[in-house]
Amino acid sequence: MLHLLALLLHCLPLASGDYDICKSWVTTDEGPTWEFYACQPKVMRLKEYVKVKVEPSGITCGDPPERFCSHENPYLCSNECDASNPDLAHPPRLMFDKEDEGLATYWQSVTWSRYPSPLEANITLSWNKSVELTDDVVVTFEYGRPTVMVLEKSLDNGRTWQPYQFYAEDCMEAFGMPARRARDLAASGAHRVLCTEEYSRWAGSKKEKHVRFEVRDRFAIFAGPDLRNLDNLYTRLESAKGLKDFFTLTDLRMRLLRPALGGTYVQRENLYKYFYAISNIEVIGRCKCNLHANLCSVREGSLQCECEHNTTGPDCGKCKKNFRTRSWRAGSYLPLPHGSPNACAAAGSAIGNCECYGHSNRCSYIDFLNVVTCVSCKHNTRGQHCQHCRLGYYRNGSAELDDENVCIECNCNQIGSVHDRCNETGFCECREGSAGPKCDDCLPTHYWRQGCYPNVCDDDQLLCQNGGTCVQNQRCACPRGYTGVRCEQPRCDPADDDGGLDCDRAPGAAPRPRHPARLPAAAGAGRPPGLLSRPAGPAAREGRCARPAPCAREPGRRREGCGPSCSQVLLSRVLPPPQWHLPPARHCSRGRRGAPAPATCDFGLSFSFLFPAAPPPLFLAGGEAGGGGNAAHPDPPPPRSCLPPHTHTDTRLLRTRPAPGPAAHQRPPRNSSCLQLQPLP
Structure with missing residues (x-):
């Protein structure tokens, strides 16, 4: 009786607060009506309505019967647990029963006889409804407090769990977090999950039995040590995000991870003194009714709120069917002292109009x-x-x-913006290069042309070269003789009459004739070296040519590096692109009467160079085989009858050497109708 009286006095500050009246009948100018107030049920002992579950199965002692020892005398194991004997059984319900005349009754687990397998147990308390803690959760252990334990809570009837508090002899070793006390928390961290070493150290199994989850110490941060400043507490519960929900739960679970060891390490010869035993679990709180009820009763084995303010549901979490003209809202502790009921209203009532700020009815x-x-x-x-x-x-x-x-x-520019939406300040989301609140301007590095594009040139960094002029940041106007995006390239086009540079002429040399009539042959050579051949040199192999080198003065001399020779350049102005023909070798061989055909005809292929119908007076020798005319004695153009029936447009020549013999040094007759080009060595 004295224990119950002390408990009621302990909870009196929270139980005697305001918010215990939900409505009152008042008279107004329009007549009598109900006036609503925020309200909540009274504080009660929640263990009287709890359902307990112990896991795993078989963790409770007594099946089969076994003996156990106490820490005070581990060698005198006269205690026995037997589930078949009511006087020796220790079922889970004894954690919540009423103890007569100080005789402790308790639930007990099996001993740690299976060491080193862990001895772990879960004890789950369920209310099948949301409740709010208003005082400390106190767990009393009969034979020593566990050295490692976790308290968890659930908000969805046990479907998911979250840690509430950690307990250990050494928090850093057990959970990797420093030890803290709830009374040392700041106001902003009143709902912080912490680890405490205060309830796990060995102090004797009879001296220290209690393990607490400190609710009052957290309330005292706002209401003072004696919990008298409830107005400040209710104000912080309403305004501090997450604080009210921190004390709300549907289930509690204790995870017992390591039993009391008596202040020593595990002793294999005394494993029968290691077990869990809980004699009482005290949970003080109230039904959570969202400040819409001041009574909570048991219906069909579960707690339910007696809802007011036209609300319904186990937690008064909905409006009644005919009172849904406004969304349901929980009541509020503010303004003090009566709060805001946020009652559900019927259509046509003073508070029953749609809450649409006048933008809809x-x-x-x-x-x-x-x-x-x-x-x-x-x-x-x-x-x-x-x-x-x-x-x-x-x-x-x-x-x-x-x-x-x-x-x-928003009025975002359709071209400069990504879409027609803007942020809360009216600024649109601009495309790359666009700027301004409406994206209708360009960045300094861009110009406008139905959208913002990067500058091609400017007067700062992207300068036009070689005297070029930047035109509206869009292009460079280049002087005569230069081209490129920023006039960085010389115009190397000899056929251009508008001032192009002669890139193939040696510095200081006189300009070459535009259309030379005759190309003199080199002395002792039947053909100009390099004619119709691929350019040689390292630059040609790399597929590039930075700038053509000047031509040598000697006609027909091939330049080193890359690019065509001077003879090829001049020849390209006189002759059209050649066509190559591949007739059988026996049809194109032309020797003197009675002389054998050249050895190259036995190779299988011979090439004929076909000139236009009216060629200039320029013919080239047929190669190192020795045939053909020269500039002094040109051969006549070939007749149309010399054309083979098929053509080949590849301009490459197979370079083969003719077999030695007299035929290799014979010239075709001067009246030969076909000018042969023998394979080159």
Whole structure:
């Protein structure tokens, strides 16, 4: 009896607070009516309505019967646990029973006889309803407190769990976190999960039995050591995010991870003194009714709120069927002392109009969301209460929510912006290079041309070279003789008459004739070396030519490096692109009468150079085989009858050497109708 009286006095500050009246009948100018207040049920001992579950199965001692020892005398094992004997059994229900005349009854686990396998147990307390803690959770252990334990809570009837507090002899070793005390927490960390060493150290199995989860120490941060400043406590519960939910739960679970060891390490010869034994679990709190009820009763084996304010449900979490013209909301402790009931209202009542800030007079109840939402919001608004602006509009900061001009159009530039939406300040999201609140301007490094494009040139970093002029940051106007994006390349086109540079002429040399009539042959050579051959040199092998080198003065001399020789350049101005023919060798061989055919005909292929119908007076020798004319005695052009029936357009020559013999040094007759090009060595 004295214990119960002390408990009631201990809880008196929280039990005697305000919010115990939900409504009162008052008379107004319009007649008598109900006036609603925020309200909550009284504090009670929640262990009287709890359902307990112990895991794993078989963790409770007595099946089969076994003996156990105490820490005070580990060698005198006269205690026995037998589930078949009511006087020796220790079932889970004894954690919540009433103890007569100080005789302790307790639940007990099996001993750690299976060491080194862990001796672990889970004890789950379920209420099948949301409850709020208003005082400390106190667990009493009969034969020593566990050295490692975790207290967890659930908000969804045991489907998911989250840690509430950690307990260990050494928090850093057990959980990797420093030890702290709840009384040392700051106001901003009152709902912080911590690890404590205060309830796990060995102090004797009879001296220290209690393990606490300190709720009062956390309340004292706001209400003072004696919990008298409840107004400040309720204000912080309402305003501090997550603080009220921290003390709300549907289930509690104790995870017992290591039993009391008597202040020593595990002793294999005394394993029968290691076990768990809990004689009492005290949980003080109230039903959570969202400040819509002041009574909580048991219905069908579960706690339920006696809801007011036209609400319904186990936690008063919904509006009644005919009172859904506004969304359900929980009551509030503020303003003090009566709070705000946020009652559900019927249609046509003073508080029953749709909460749409005047942008709609229609609303609809969504059952599975338990909300009332506005329908057909006007004035470019949207949202559950027409409190947001439509996409493409932003909030007018100088207008109230019920103002018709509360939303302003974004007016983003369609070309410069990514889309037609803007942020809450009216700034649009710009494309790359665009700038400005509406994306209708360009960055300094860009120019506008139906969109923003990077500058081609400017007067700072992207300068036009060689005297070029930048035109509106879009292009460089180059002087005569230069080209390129920024006039960085000389114009190397000898056929251009507008001032192009002669890139193939030696410095200081006289300009070459535009259309030479005859190319003199080199002395002792039947053909100009390098004629119709691929350019040689390292630059040619790499596939590049930085700048053509000047031509040598000697006609026909091949330049080193890359690019065509001077003879090839001049020849390209006189002759059209050649056509190559591949007739059988016996059809193109032309020797003197009775002389054998050249050995190259036996190779299988011979090549004929075909000139246009009216060629200039220039013919080249046939190669190192010795045939053909020269510049002094040109051969006549070939007749049309010399054309083979098929052509080959590849300009490459197979370089083969003719077999030695007299035929290799014979010239074709001067009246030969076909000028042969023998394979080159």
